[in-house]
Amino acid sequence: MKQFISVEDVPGVPQMVDIALDYKKNPFKEKGLGENKTLGMIFLNPSLRTRLSTQVAARNLGMEVVVFNIDKEGWALEMNDGVVMNGNTTEHVKEAAAVMGQYFDILSIRTFPGLKNKEEDYTEKYINQFIKYAGKPVISLESATLHPLQSLTDAITIREQWNQPRKPKVVMTWAPHVKPLPQAVPNSFAQWMNAWDEVDFSIAHPEGYELDPKFSGNAKIYHNQQEAMEGADFVYVKNWSSYTDYGKILNSDPAWMVTNETLKNTSNAKVMHCLPVRRNVVIADEVLDGPQSIVIPEAGNRTWAAQAVISEILKNR
Amino acid sequence: MKQFISVEDVPGVPQMVDIALDYKKNPFKEKGLGENKTLGMIFLNPSLRTRLSTQVAARNLGMEVVVFNIDKEGWALEMNDGVVMNGNTTEHVKEAAAVMGQYFDILSIRTFPGLKNKEEDYTEKYINQFIKYAGKPVISLESATLHPLQSLTDAITIREQWNQPRKPKVVMTWAPHVKPLPQAVPNSFAQWMNAWDEVDFSIAHPEGYELDPKFSGNAKIYHNQQEAMEGADFVYVKNWSSYTDYGKILNSDPAWMVTNETLKNTSNAKVMHCLPVRRNVVIADEVLDGPQSIVIPEAGNRTWAAQAVISEILKNR
Amino acid sequence: MKQFISVEDVPGVPQMVDIALDYKKNPFKEKGLGENKTLGMIFLNPSLRTRLSTQVAARNLGMEVVVFNIDKEGWALEMNDGVVMNGNTTEHVKEAAAVMGQYFDILSIRTFPGLKNKEEDYTEKYINQFIKYAGKPVISLESATLHPLQSLTDAITIREQWNQPRKPKVVMTWAPHVKPLPQAVPNSFAQWMNAWDEVDFSIAHPEGYELDPKFSGNAKIYHNQQEAMEGADFVYVKNWSSYTDYGKILNSDPAWMVTNETLKNTSNAKVMHCLPVRRNVVIADEVLDGPQSIVIPEAGNRTWAAQAVISEILKNR
Numbered sequence: 001m002k003q004f005i006s007v008e009d010v011p012g013v014p015q016m017v018d019i020a021l022d023y024k025k026n027p028f029k030e031k032g033l034g035e036n037k038t039l040g041m042i043f044l045n046p047s048l049r050t051r052l053s054t055q056v057a058a059r060n061l062g063m064e065v066v067v068f069n070i071d072k073e074g075w076a077l078e079m080n081d082g083v084v085m086n087g088n089t090t091e092h093v094k095e096a097a098a099v100m101g102q103y104f105d106i107l108s109i110r111t112f113p114g115l116k117n118k119e120e121d122y123t124e125k126y127i128n129q130f131i132k133y134a135g136k137p138v139i140s141l142e143s144a145t146l147h148p149l150q151s152l153t154d155a156i157t158i159r160e161q162w163n164q165p166r167k168p169k170v171v172m173t174w175a176p177h178v179k180p181l182p183q184a185v186p187n188s189f190a191q192w193m194n195a196w197d198e199v200d201f202s203i204a205h206p207e208g209y210e211l212d213p214k215f216s217g218n219a220k221i222y223h224n225q226q227e228a229m230e231g232a233d234f235v236y237v238k239n240w241s242s243y244t245d246y247g248k249i250l251n252s253d254p255a256w257m258v259t260n261e262t263l264k265n266t267s268n269a270k271v272m273h274c275l276p277v278r279r280n281v282v283i284a285d286e287v288l289d290g291p292q293s294i295v296i297p298e299a300g301n302r303t304w305a306a307q308a309v310i311s312e313i314l315k316n317r
Numbered sequence: 318m319k320q321f322i323s324v325e326d327v328p329g330v331p332q333m334v335d336i337a338l339d340y341k342k343n344p345f346k347e348k349g350l351g352e353n354k355t356l357g358m359i360f361l362n363p364s365l366r367t368r369l370s371t372q373v374a375a376r377n378l379g380m381e382v383v384v385f386n387i388d389k390e391g392w393a394l395e396m397n398d399g400v401v402m403n404g405n406t407t408e409h410v411k412e413a414a415a416v417m418g419q420y421f422d423i424l425s426i427r428t429f430p431g432l433k434n435k436e437e438d439y440t441e442k443y444i445n446q447f448i449k450y451a452g453k454p455v456i457s458l459e460s461a462t463l464h465p466l467q468s469l470t471d472a473i474t475i476r477e478q479w480n481q482p483r484k485p486k487v488v489m490t491w492a493p494h495v496k497p498l499p500q501a502v503p504n505s506f507a508q509w510m511n512a513w514d515e516v517d518f519s520i521a522h523p524e525g526y527e528l529d530p531k532f533s534g535n536a537k538i539y540h541n542q543q544e545a546m547e548g549a550d551f552v553y554v555k556n557w558s559s560y561t562d563y564g565k566i567l568n569s570d571p572a573w574m575v576t577n578e579t580l581k582n583t584s585n586a587k588v589m590h591c592l593p594v595r596r597n598v599v600i601a602d603e604v605l606d607g608p609q610s611i612v613i614p615e616a617g618n619r620t621w622a623a624q625a626v627i628s629e630i631l632k633n634r
Numbered sequence: 635m636k637q638f639i640s641v642e643d644v645p646g647v648p649q650m651v652d653i654a655l656d657y658k659k660n661p662f663k664e665k666g667l668g669e670n671k672t673l674g675m676i677f678l679n680p681s682l683r684t685r686l687s688t689q690v691a692a693r694n695l696g697m698e699v700v701v702f703n704i705d706k707e708g709w710a711l712e713m714n715d716g717v718v719m720n721g722n723t724t725e726h727v728k729e730a731a732a733v734m735g736q737y738f739d740i741l742s743i744r745t746f747p748g749l750k751n752k753e754e755d756y757t758e759k760y761i762n763q764f765i766k767y768a769g770k771p772v773i774s775l776e777s778a779t780l781h782p783l784q785s786l787t788d789a790i791t792i793r794e795q796w797n798q799p800r801k802p803k804v805v806m807t808w809a810p811h812v813k814p815l816p817q818a819v820p821n822s823f824a825q826w827m828n829a830w831d832e833v834d835f836s837i838a839h840p841e842g843y844e845l846d847p848k849f850s851g852n853a854k855i856y857h858n859q860q861e862a863m864e865g866a867d868f869v870y871v872k873n874w875s876s877y878t879d880y881g882k883i884l885n886s887d888p889a890w891m892v893t894n895e896t897l898k899n900t901s902n903a904k905v906m907h908c909l910p911v912r913r914n915v916v917i918a919d920e921v922l923d924g925p926q927s928i929v930i931p932e933a934g935n936r937t938w939a940a941q942a943v944i945s946e947i948l949k950n951r
Contacts, residue, residue, distance in 0.1 A: 028353050036662050038690055048391040048413065052383055052420045056355055059381050064693050066686055069390060073703060074682040075910050084914040086812045091910030094922070095929065096682065099909065102934030103686045178403045275416065276392050276408030280401040288411070295412065300419030345670050365708040365730065369700055369737045373672055376698050386707060495720045592733065593709050593725030597718040605728070612729065617736030 001312040003131065004139045005124075006146050006191060010312075013155055013196040019311065020156045020304035027060045027307070033314050034063030040104035041067045041141065044077075044126075045112040049275060049302050050141045050149060054108065057306035061314065066104070070096070079129055093126075097133035106313055107134045113144035113182050115247030121145060122212065137313045145212070147184045150274050151192035152305040157298045158199060158234055161270055167200045168233035169267070173225055174205035175282045176252045177239035185274050186240045187215040194219060204228035208242055208250040225256055232266040237273045237283055259284040263292060270294045318629040320448065321456045322441075323463050323508060327629075330472055330513040337473045337618070337625035344377045344624070350631050351380030357421035358384045358458065361394075361443075362429040366592060366619050367458045367466060371425065374623035378631065383421070387413070396446055410443075414450035423630055424451045430461035430499050432564030438462060439529065454630045462529070464501045467591045468509035469622040474615045475516060475551055478587055484517045485550035486584070490542055491522035492599045493569045494556035502591050503557045504532040511536060521545035525559055525567040542573060549583040554590045554600055576601040580609060587611045635946040637765065638773045639758075640780050640825060644946075647789055647830040654790045654935070654942035661694045661941070667948050668697030674738035675701045675775065678711075678760075679746040683909060683936050684775045684783060688742065691940035695948065700738070704730070713763055727760075731767035740947055741768045747778035747816050749881030755779060756846065771947045779846070781818045784908045785826035786939040791932045792833065792868055795904055801834045802867035803901070807859055808839035809916045810886045811873035819908050820874045821849040828853060838862035842884040846877055859890055866900040871907045871917055893918040897926060904928045 003009055010016050023029070039058045043051065051067070058065045068074065077096055078089035085092065100107055109130050113121035121144040131138045140148055162168045172189055186203075193201035194217040202220040203211070204227075210216070222228035229235065237258045242248045257280070263269055271293045277283055287293055320326050327333050340346070356375045360368065368384070375382045385391065394413055395406035402409065417424055426447050430438035438461040448455045457465055479485045489506055503520075510518035511534040519537040520528070521544075527533070539545035546552065554575045559565045574597070580586055588610045594600055604610055637643050644650050657663070673692045677685065685701070692699045702708065711730055712723035719726065734741055743764050747755035755778040765772045774782055796802045806823055820837075827835035828851040836854040837845070838861075844850070856862035863869065871892045876882045891914070897903055905927045911917055921927055 036694075038693070040686070043390070046391055048385075048387070048408070049416060051390065052357070052385060052417065055383050056381070056420050059355070060353075064690075066689050068682075068686060070682070072389070072706070073677070073685065074680055078913070082914075082919060085912035086915050090912065091682070092913050094913075095909050095911065095933075098930045099683060099933040100686065102930065103690050103937060275412050277412065278402035278407065279395070279409050279411075280399075281403050285399060296415045296419065299412075299416040303420060360707070363708055365702075365704070365725070366733060368707065369674065369702060369734065372700050373698075373737050376672070377670075389706070592729050594729065595719035595724065596712070596726050596728075597716075598720050602716060613732045613736065616729075616733040620737060 001317065003137050004148060004309045004313065005127065005143065006148055007151070007195045013192060014198065016152055016308050017156050017159050020152065020308035021160065023307045024304045030311060031062045033311060034058065034061040037105040037314065038064040038066060038103065039106045039108060039310065040100050041065060042100065042107065042109040043069045044071055045110050047110055047141065049299050050110060053302035054141065054306040057303050058310055060307055061311055063310065079126055093129040094133050097130045098135060101134040101136045104136060106137050106139060106310065108139035108141050110141035111143055115180055115182065115241060118246040139309060139313070142184055144182070145184055146188040146191065148188055149302065149305050149309065150185055151188040152309065153298065153301045154189055154236065154272060155192055155196055156301045156305055157272065157294065161294060162233065167198060169231055170199045170201050170234045170236060171228050171232040172203045172236040172238065173228060173258065174209050175237050175239050175256050175258055176254060177278060177282055180241035180247050180249050181239050183211060183240045183243055186238050187211055189236060190215045190217065190219055202228060206251040206253065206256065208244060209240065210244055212243055225262065226265065229262060229266050232269045235263065235266060235269045235271050237271060239282055257282060257284060258287055260286050260290065263287065268292065272298050275299055318634065320454050321465060321626045321630065322444065322460065323465055324468070324512045330509060331515065333469055333625050334473050334476050336629065337469065337621040338477065340624045341621040347628060348379045350628060351375065351378035354422040354631065355381040355383060355420065356627065357417050357424045358382060359417065359424065359426040360386045361388055362427050364427055364458065366616050367427060370619035371458065371623040374620050375627055377624055378628055380627065396443055410446040411450050414447045415452060418451040418453045421453060423454050423456060423627065425456035425458050427458035428460055432497055432499065432558060435563040456626060456630070459501055461499070462501055463505040463508065465505055466619065466622050466626065467502055468505040469626065470615065470618045471506055471553065471589060472509055472513055473618045473622055474589065474611065478611060479550065484515060486548055487516045487518050487551045487553060488545050488549040489520045489553040489555065490545060490575065491526050492554050492556050492573050492575055493571060494595060494599055497558035497564050497566050498556050500528060500557045500560055503555050504528055506553060507532045507534065507536060519545060523568040523570065523573065525561060526557065527561055529560055542579065543582065546579060546583050549586045552580065552583060552586045552588050554588060556599055574599060574601060575604055577603050577607065580604065585609065589615050592616055635951065637771050638782060638943045638947065639761065639777065640782055641785070641829045647826060648832065650786055650942050651789050651793050653945065654786065654938035655794065657941040658938045664945060665696045667945060668692065668695035671739040671948065672698040672700060672737065673944065674734050674741045675699060676734065676741065676743040677703045678705055679744050681744055681775065683933050684744065687936035688775065688940040691937050692944055694941055695945055697944065713760055727763040728767050731764045732769060735768040735770045738770060740771050740773060740944065742773035742775050744775035745777055749814055749816065749875060752880040773943060773947070776818055778816065779818055780822040780825065782822055783936065783939050783943065784819055785822040786943070787932065787935045788823055788870065788906060789826055789830060790935045790939055791906065791928065795928060796867065801832060803865055804833045804835050804868045804870060805862050805866040806837045806870040806872065807862060807892065808843050809871050809873050809890050809892055810888060811912060811916055814875035814881050814883050815873050817845060817874045817877055820872050821845055823870060824849045824851065824853060836862060840885040840887065840890065842876055842878060843874065844878060859896065860899065863896060863900050866903045869897065869900060869903045869905050871905060873916055891916060891918060892921055894920050894924065897921065902926065906932050909933055
């Protein structure tokens with residue numbers, strides 16, 4: 001594996017899930033793999049799970065880790081080519097990425113979308129600038145439109161929690177939120193579920209919240225949340241802002257918040273969320289504190305997803 | 318040891334002092350103890366000594382360390398149950414603590430009091446929420462009302478600096494400051510000294526600065542600083558804001574600042590302070606720069622206190 | 635080596651270059667040298683290259699590293715002696731440095747000049763306070779007037795890129811910038827080049843930009859950039875604010891920006907810069923993206939400079 005930016009970079013979803021679950025059983029089985037190698041973790045945005053689990057994963061493989069909040073500890077980056085840099089940016093990504101490529105064996109980076117300029121965000125301008133200039137493998141710690149470490153985690157969690165011969169019905173449902181959020185998590189979850197033949201995947205959202213079709217693909221779309229829930233085995237909850245009316249909040253109907261009532265016609269569905277989650281806005285306390293929620297073990301699996309990804313890149317296969 | 322939040326968690330003060338002084342003689346004697354274990358260090362507030370010494374201590378035991386300024390690098394935490402999270406907090410402690418419990422073998426956390434709501438502070442709401450949801454041993458890096466790593470350090474320092482058969486007279490004296498400070502350090506020092514039969518402990522402070530009796534216990538209280546100083550072997554200097562008139566500054570009399578004059582009737586007392594100290598407000602230059610100050614070796618002992626605590630938790634005894 | 639603050643601390647420039655280039659060939663040849671030793675890296679200012687490369691260098695030698703953004707994660711420091719600390723500073727450098735000296739085997743620190751008070755900056759008050767009180771070897775990660783890790787890097791880079799018997803002509807040229815910058819990098823580069831008999835060194839700058847003569851020494855000075863460029867083998871580009879009219883911008887003539895035209899009479903000179911560089915203000919895109927720029931491998935050499943310095947201090951020779 002040369003980079004990890006989307007599902008298209010992996011040899012296959014089931015293979016990655018297998019590798020991750022093997023590490024979960026034996027986290028330190030390849031502690032020499034990363035010896036004398038350093039992972040650089042570059043943050044342009046906040047992070048809890050990704051930041052912490054990826055550090056643990058890299059150390060499990062014997063890698064050194066250097067964490068760098070580039071915006072707060074370093075310099076403001078210029079991402080546009082050809083600019084006369086007489087304004088607020090101090091260093092061009094051409095230099096920043098290339099220099100970090102000199103120090104690190106693998107670069108990982110988190111960069112959120114601005115949610116103002118759809119084209120800029122959807123061409124993944126920022127992470128692609130890093131990839132272009134780093135000269136080393138790049139791992140996405142969440143980019144403008146995708147969050148593949150989260151989606152691999154979600155596949156691991158579904159596989160782990162499912163033990164029936166039939167395919168589980170996995171429903172991703174939009175839920176309300178007070179701020180406009182990126183589409184990265186839902187795009188990515190859709191992309192991975194569509195690429196994975198172990199699940200039956202569908203999406204529920206209000207009208208106007210259609211995701212970019214290149215990610216939602218052939219997933220069945222419901223505009224009626226209750227209809228979507230029928231017989232669901234896994235309910236994946238997530239807010240996102242509109243893709244079509246880009247970055248806007250079009251709906252804040254609290255009826256879309258996931259409660260016990262929402263889940264009543266599911267097949268005793270497990271409830272997933274990438275976290276952080278605003279309680280009683282996105283999901284009700286009764287669900288998060290109840291027996292159907294698997295958000296904590298889901299977050300725990302972030303370590304094994306990261307470890308699988310880093311190991312495959314170190315093995316360069 | 319299952320957690321380290323107060324003196325009540327330790328098998329005994331003398332035992333902990335012995336363990337710490339053994340590590341001081343041989344810091345690397347148990348470098349394999351923490352192998353493949355990770356300490357998470359979570360900061361909601363600034364820290365110099367605690368932050369740096371605890372990292373060194375954990376590495377001396379072969380542990381991995383992950384430092385996380387959760388407020389700046391992660392998400393704003395909600396600490397109250399049942400809230401509709403449509404305001405400024407992004408993640409509930411229920412998830413944050415539980416998720417970090419998935420990644421770390423031991424969690425340590427620093428969380429200062431608000432000094433507005435006495436009951437909230439004195440029920441140790443914040444650190445208790447972490448303990449409740451982390452599912453892993455928790456070490457206090459200073460909480461709303463206690464700072465046990467500092468107090469263990471202080472006991473180590475007193476033992477180390479004392480070589481007479483009689484018990485030393487240890488006097489904690491309030492001193493002025495320009496800002497309202499927590500009572501955590503004096504509460505904790507009083508709690509540890511009261512629990513330790515190797516010292517004779519008393520407290521000097523202006524009226525209105527009485528500490529919570531559950532911490533000051535049976536210590537003799539003086540409202541006249543000079544009277545308290547008579548024959549003191551150790552003078553422990555610290556400002557705190559009022560407990561009774563909660564969080565208020567009631568007195569800023571510079572006569573309470575510790576100078577050479579203050580110390581004249583002591584038994585050539587050693588002067589201690591947890592640091593940081595505002596020079597010429599809390600303690601005069603002449604004292605801090607003179608032969609009676611032991612604030613630097615005291616701070617140096619933070620490493621051995623932390624190492625004793627982490628090792629006891631790793632040994633789970 | 636007892637400290638690394640300026641060229642005066644090293645046994646000799648060629649020796650240090652040799653040591654660094656040996657590490658570049660075999661980064662892990664002395665992985666046991668730093669075992670059970672800890673490097674503290676203290677930042678009062680932003681840093682990318684220094685921060686990242688020094689961490690990698692220390693780990694290559696098996697040292698532990700603790701990074702500390704003291705202003706953001708710790709306390710505001712008082713640097714002046716005798717002050718009544720009733721203002722905005724919380725901890726005196728006397729304590730902060732001495733305490734960190736208790737935890738670390740080597741302290742490294744970055745502290746920029748204020749550019750307001752020439753005497754304060756040029757007596758290197760801040761880093762000298764750290765040296766005075768730390769009680770451990772101190773490495774400059776850039777101080778008010780010098781940046782020796784950068785200059786050693788530059789010497790390494792020149793040696794590496796030069797393979798002719800004659801001495802290379804090295805020209806440092808001032809270039810415009812939108813903000814007043816320290817003189818640390820040009821002072822230091824001049825100091826190292828003057829101390830190194832492998833190069834023929836000169837400086838080009840507009841009138842009013844004379845450096846402190848103790849650093850510029852006997853270097854030939856040109857006020858005409860084109861004249862200086864004649865036959866240059868290395869062009870070292872850097873902006874700085876005025877030393878004589880201290881901290882001021884006296885000139886912003888874009889004709890001093892380095893373009894392909896600027897380089898036309900050089901001996902196909904390699905172009906160097908310490909980075910970050912404001913593109914199309916200091917150096918044109920055409921140069922930075924062209925074949926004459928060596929700024930990226932130059933930045934890569936930061937690791938070997940830091941490794942040479944740390945190893946010499948660890949060896950205490």
